[in-house]
Amino acid sequence: MLHHSNPFISPKHEHRWLGLVLITLHIILWWDFSTSKPWSELWLRVVLLIHFGVFILWQPLWSRFDLYHLREIILLGIVIAIFIVFPHIWLITLWLCVLLGLMGGRDLVKPLDKMVNMAAILFLSLELFIVNLPQLFFIEEVALLYQFSPDIWLWPQYLLLGIPFTFLFISTDKEQEHRYHVDFFHGLTVSMIMIIMALGSLVIISQGKTIMPLAFFQMSLGLIVFILTVSWLWVIFAGEQGVDPLWTRHLYNIGNAFEQWLEHLAQPSNYKNLTPQEFLR
Incomplete structure (x- = not known):
């Protein structure tokens, strides 16, 4: 878990x-990458530079990138320079x-922070x-729609x-204690789910000749059914009370015997039929 600490920018903003x-990212994605005009490429690079500059001011990984060290400055500069x-468009x-x-x-x-997030x-x-998928892949219905009504x-x-x-127009308080934490596992899961939905929708569109909104709906429904099925199987066969302990266990897992005993104790099914005397043994 990573912690953010930015002394230069007030958390209020x-x-x-x-x-x-997000606005600068939308402008970048809105750009016509097929054009070869020099001024267009120049403006695109300017907007990219502004976008990454604003991102550095906002990003929740500030302590991860200690910008007071030359090595981290060079590494961050190389990444931004590549973009x-x-x-x-793939980058x-x-x-x-x-x-x-x-x-x-x-x-x-x-709640306000969660809603904005x-x-x-x-x-x-x-x-x-x-925006991205029609630029990356040829989708027939999108091409026809753009042809008849750009x-x-x-x-x-x-x-x-x-x-x-x-x-x-939304401001926050100045407390930093509980706002700037990033969990790698949760973030990777969200990102991978969206990528799977995008690629799966493209497969449905290409194989079934389905319209794009219906393909997204079918892929979303398939993922929901899959997650619910795995949750049900986990409850039935693994004896857990749900997938929530599995989802959050990595945050606290250090793997010692005391933790395993606490985890066993936290499952009501392990002691609900015990008497008080048996529980204390």
């Missing part, structure tokens, strides 16, 4: 910085998945499905901007 990160020098999509992982791995406590995950997911594709992109724009 954390959601506003996040809104700017700026080679602004390819931008990879970066979007990384942002999905960061947002999905945040361990938040306050969920809205950001929704925004990034819609960006992946609505302007109709602009409306979803304008509507998507409304989500991060609302973040600009």
Whole structure:
């Protein structure tokens, strides 16, 4: 679990910085990567530089990247330079998945922070499905729709901007203790689920000649059924009370005998038929 500590930026503006990160990302994804005009490529690199600059001010991994050391500065500069020098749509999509992982791995406590975080995950997911996939892969219905009515594709992109724009008007308190934690396992899970949904939807579209919204719905339904089935099997055969202990166990797992005894004790099915005297033995 990683902890954020940014002494330069007040936590009060954390959601506003996040809104700017998402707005600049949307502008980048909105860009026509097929054009070869020099001024267009120059402006794209400028927006990328602004995006990563705002991201550095917002990011929840500040203590992970100790920017007072030259090695970390060089490493971070190389990563940013790769995106700026080679602004390819595949790299931008990879970066979007990384942002999905960061947002999905945040361990938040306050309801307002959770609501903003969920809205950001929704925004990034819609960006992946609505903006990225048609740019990366040929989807026949999207191509036909764009051919007959090019302007109709602009409306979803304008509507998507409304989500991060609302973040600009949301302020938070100045407490940092319970807001800037990122769990790698949770973030990786969220990112992988979105990637599986995107790739699975493409397979359904190509094999079944299904329209894109229906393919997304079918893939989402399939994932839900799979997760519920695994949860049911885990409860029946593994004797657990649900998948929630499995989901959070890695946060506290140190593997010693005392922890295993506590874990055994935390399962009501292990002692619900015992008498008080038997329980204390």
